Amino acid sequence: MDEVIRIKNLYKSFEDNEVLKDISLSLRKGENIVVMGRSGIGKSVLIKCIVGLLNHDSGTIEIFNTDISTLGYRQLDSIRKRIGFLFQGSALYDSMNVRENLEFPLLRSRFLEKTDKNINRVIDEVLENVGLLNAKNKMPSELSGGMQKRLGLARTLVLRPQIILYDEPTTGLDPVTSGEIIDLMISVQKKYNTSSIIITHDLKCAKMTANNIKLLKNGVFYAEGTYEEMKKNSNKEIAEYFN
């Protein structure tokens, strides 16, 4: 399988606090990697480094065989447009309604001819996929937490990303809604053939979506494997996490 993300020996620190130490990771086309670990351990930092929101200290991050640390802002932008990022709090533009939230990245993309007809078609298709077609004219503040997550996911999908980075997609949601989001993530992957890195604490989410799970502790991946392998692991700490 083709590698879409290749990270080698990544280091990132904030002043004296070394958050990521010698992290290496490879994400292949169509693969889902789940990164788990305690809060504040650096999971979100990892995906923010991947998308260039944070600069890493050393090591290389290659996306589609391009080292992002060598890119200028505009070149990085063209890579970013192929990556979707679902933020923990959805990060919806609160001054725009549902439709405008989706239209905003579309108007700045280059993948479709920007006629009203085309834009409406893409927006309707994506909203239908996430079950929000009837909420098109609502403001984000009028949506429930689950709907906001779905809109966040819809916004990442309008640009037809090849990679999606999920930052705790089910955090703060009730079990039913979180189940809906997980189903949506799986259907999105099937439909758009995306590759994903999923940051989560949710065991159900990890079980349902992961091809490979990595456990992050003290800045390094100290365990990895499939959900079943992790569950059977005899290490006390890993067993505690998965049981």
Add this chain to the structure above:
Amino acid sequence: MIKEINNSISPVKELFIEIGGLSIFTVQVLRQLLHRPYEHKEMLKQAYYAGNKTLPLIAVTGFIMGLVLTLQIRPVLVDIGSESILPGMISVSIIREIGPVIAALLCAGKIGSGYGAEISSMKVTEQLDAMEVSGTNPLSYVVMTRVVATTLMVPVLVLVADAIAILGSYIAVNMNTDISLRLFLTQAYRPLSFRDLLPATIKTVIFGFVIGLIGSYKGYYSKRGTEAVGSAANEAVVYASLAIFVIDLVVVQITELLYG
């Protein structure tokens, strides 16, 4: 001893760090003006909001400013028998100094604090990050558009404030004497010259730029957390107001040097 020296140096150090940060930010924002997209729509929207939302405040304050200033100065001029210079005196003081500074301070309070809070809140809720990952530079879409909006609108708002202040002054004069508007305006504009208008207008353009820039800077580099939103709004007003007085001082000195 060293600790005490460090403590006393600390605010100065912070001020220099702030000035350095603001200078770098200014260059980054100005660079956005050279690159596409120019975000015309957002720029117009921000200009409309800045102008429209501040206009009532500016109008009321301008009216009171002209009225009160006239009522305060008139008895002094009557005592020395120079009441006829009242309209000219009011117009010169309003157009050269009081109008631009008061209107700019109001804009700093209304627009600057709004930018600080709004952009800081966008940062806290990761909206700026979301923009960046979807290929839109927030420095261009959020900051540059707002800085251009205030640079264009503050001079317009100052002109409105000046005009309404002079109208307020006319009403105050008419409380005691009967004078036609035509005569009042003739007397008001007679002492005004190009050297009064040009520096005052240039000054307001700089005020507008600085209000937008400091408001955006405080929001853009605010800390994360809800408390940071309040701090950003507060600091935006304080720093912008201070900058307005410093710029005013510099422009007055330059004008004095140029025109004697």
